Amino acid sequence: MTTHLSRRSLVAGLAAAPLAASALPSSTVKSWFASVDVIVVGSGVAGTSAAIEAASAGSKVLVLEMLPKLGGSSAMSGGVVYCGGGTALQKACGVEDTVEAMRDYILTASGLYAQTDKVELYCEQSVAHFDWLVAQGVHYQPSYTPAKGLPGTSDSLYYSGSEQVSEFADKIPAAPRGHVPGHSGWTGGRSLMEALIPAARRAGVQYLTGVTCQRLIVESDGRIGGIQVEMDGATRQLRAKRGVVLAAGGFIHNREMLQVYAPELAQCSVPWGNMGDQGLGIQMGVSAGGATAQMHHGFAIMPLYLPDHVLKGIVVNDKGQRFITEDHYHAFLGHDIAFHQRGKAWLITDKTSQYGYDDYRVTEVVRAATVSELAEKLPMPKDALLETLGYYNRHARAQQDPLFGKSREYLSPIGEAPFVAYDLSVDKAFFPAHTFGGLRTNLNAQVLNGFGEAIPGLYAAGRTSAGLPVAPYIASGISLGDGSFFGRRAGRHAAESRV
Numbered sequence: 457m458t459t460h461l462s463r464r465s466l467v468a469g470l471a472a473a474p475l476a477a478s479a480l481p482s483s484t485v486k487s488w489f490a491s492v493d494v495i496v497v498g499s500g501v502a503g504t505s506a507a508i509e510a511a512s513a514g515s516k517v518l519v520l521e522m523l524p525k526l527g528g529s530s531a532m533s534g535g536v537v538y539c540g541g542g543t544a545l546q547k548a549c550g551v552e553d554t555v556e557a558m559r560d561y562i563l564t565a566s567g568l569y570a571q572t573d574k575v576e577l578y579c580e581q582s583v584a585h586f587d588w589l590v591a592q593g594v595h596y597q598p599s600y601t602p603a604k605g606l607p608g609t610s611d612s613l614y615y616s617g618s619e620q621v622s623e624f625a626d627k628i629p630a631a632p633r634g635h636v637p638g639h640s641g642w643t644g645g646r647s648l649m650e651a652l653i654p655a656a657r658r659a660g661v662q663y664l665t666g667v668t669c670q671r672l673i674v675e676s677d678g679r680i681g682g683i684q685v686e687m688d689g690a691t692r693q694l695r696a697k698r699g700v701v702l703a704a705g706g707f708i709h710n711r712e713m714l715q716v717y718a719p720e721l722a723q724c725s726v727p728w729g730n731m732g733d734q735g736l737g738i739q740m741g742v743s744a745g746g747a748t749a750q751m752h753h754g755f756a757i758m759p760l761y762l763p764d765h766v767l768k769g770i771v772v773n774d775k776g777q778r779f780i781t782e783d784h785y786h787a788f789l790g791h792d793i794a795f796h797q798r799g800k801a802w803l804i805t806d807k808t809s810q811y812g813y814d815d816y817r818v819t820e821v822v823r824a825a826t827v828s829e830l831a832e833k834l835p836m837p838k839d840a841l842l843e844t845l846g847y848y849n850r851h852a853r854a855q856q857d858p859l860f861g862k863s864r865e866y867l868s869p870i871g872e873a874p875f876v877a878y879d880l881s882v883d884k885a886f887f888p889a890h891t892f893g894g895l896r897t898n899l900n901a902q903v904l905n906g907f908g909e910a911i912p913g914l915y916a917a918g919r920t921s922a923g924l925p926v927a928p929y930i931a932s933g934i935s936l937g938d939g940s941f942f943g944r945r946a947g948r949h950a951a952e953s954r955v
């Protein structure tokens with residue numbers, strides 16, 4: 457992963473980074489600095505997957521990266537890819553899964569915003585997509601862990617979503633589908649990109665860092681024929697004969713866009729993504745007539761667990777009421793707090809369910825000898841909280857949660873002093889967020905205009921597009937899975953397009 461810019465010049469450059477500008481007619485281009493078949497904007501999982509496929513199909517491919525390092529947020533990530541339907545790894549771990557179960561979970565959990573055609577295609581081809589990752593050199597360890605949360609061990613398969621929560625498990629056969637590169641630690645994204653980027657280079661892809669893409673260039677027939685960039689202190693035009701793939705990530709670091717499209721995410725305490733998440737790819741697509749979708753969606757995370765014994769506590773809102781089962785995947789919890797509870801929530805615990813140490817993710821706000829004293833000190837109606845606790849404890853003793861169906865392993869009454877409340881609010885807790893909204897695309901990752909027509913020569917993938925991830929986010933691995941899968945389709949379609 458190369459470095460062309462100093463840290464200081466990078467920060468200065470970003471501060472001064474202009475927004476993407478309107479598309480430029482190719483008739484105004486006096487000379488092309490370079491000419492290739494396919495230009496890919498962004499070197500994360502979506503861009504690199506697009507580049508590999510385009511180059512493998514015989515195209516000359518150039519990947520342009522704004523930052524000095526390659527890999528984007530993908531390289532910072534946990535590296536979980538959501539795959540299923542009987543992958544080689546699932547089989548090696550003795551796990552049974554079907555395409556139908558995977559599809560039903562994604563569609564049911566994603567709710568009304570799921571794009572059924574994309575989900576179905578992704579599930580049907582998931583086994584082959586996993587094989588492709590392995591073929592590029594991503595290494596997986598054939599071992600499964602029942603641990604809740606991203607394994608810090610070398611185990612490669614785990615439940616990365618809410619498949620086991622009764623709301624889904626009662627209707628849909630559950631299976632672990634979080635596929636993580638196999639090594640200790642939480643740096644799976646780095647392993648993923650350290651396999652994919654060399655694979656791209658082996659396929660003949662050229663990477664350039666420190667290049668900020670700013671304007672698409674449009675041919676007289678409406679086809680996207682190139683891109684204008686800032687590089688080495690100069691403005692240059694690069695020709696792309698077969699297409700441009702926008703894979704420039706999302707917009708969690710563009711406060712203005714966040715305020716306009718997803719103000720709930722702007723409240724969250726940690727913008728989660730690399731500094732390239734400025735929304736430039738989305739802006740360029742819009743400037744060429746691209747439509748957007750799901751712009752208010754995002755991954756708002758309240759990482760309550762691990763340790764998972766804290767899930768024996770209850771989470772309440774500012775009315776003193778529970779609103780979710782605490783053992784849901786932490787993105788369901790985060791989404792509910794950020795979007796439906798006005799950003800406020802508290803975890804109520806007793807001696808057995810408290811963290812037991814100072815945890816950076818949450819702030820202890822009240823410690824009390826009785827629940828009455830605890831309720832007195834919290835900013836919610838005291839009687840409502842006591843009622844909530846009484847109702848919860850009564851049923852927990854019978855191993856039941858009639859309201860939300862919490863798993864039995866986390867059901868026990870909250871009754872043993874000391875009682876501790878933690879603030880889980882979006883601006884008080886460690887509450888990461890990133891965006892899901894982006895350009896509308898079809899199954900070949902072609903960018904669609906407002907009439908649903910494909911814009912010739914223009915593609916988008918990963919968080920620059922509105923893809924499989926919707927809010928609430930249903931499982932770790934959907935984003936990298938979507939980016940790599942539809943990135944590949946973009947690269948292949950561009951390479952095979954008529955010049």
Ligand SMILES: Cc1cc2nc3c(=O)[nH]c(=O)nc-3n(C[C@H](O)[C@H](O)[C@H](O)COP(=O)(O)OP(=O)(O)OC[C@H]3O[C@@H](n4cnc5c(N)ncnc54)[C@H](O)[C@@H]3O)c2cc1C
Nearest residue numbers: 498500502522528529530534536669705732918919933936
């Ligand atoms: C800590 C962390 C952990 C995560 N863990 C997981 C996980 O385990 N599984 C999962 O599915 N998701 C995970 N995510 C989310 C996931 O990492 C991202 O959604 C995903 O990496 C997006 O991929 P991408 O290719 O769209 O964008 P990126 O990987 O961000 O790549 C986009 C690249 O484009 C560059 N760029 C932007 N604008 C321009 C421009 N104008 N010109 C040139 N270059 C430009 C950026 O600098 C960047 O390098 C995690 C995120 C974080 C932050």
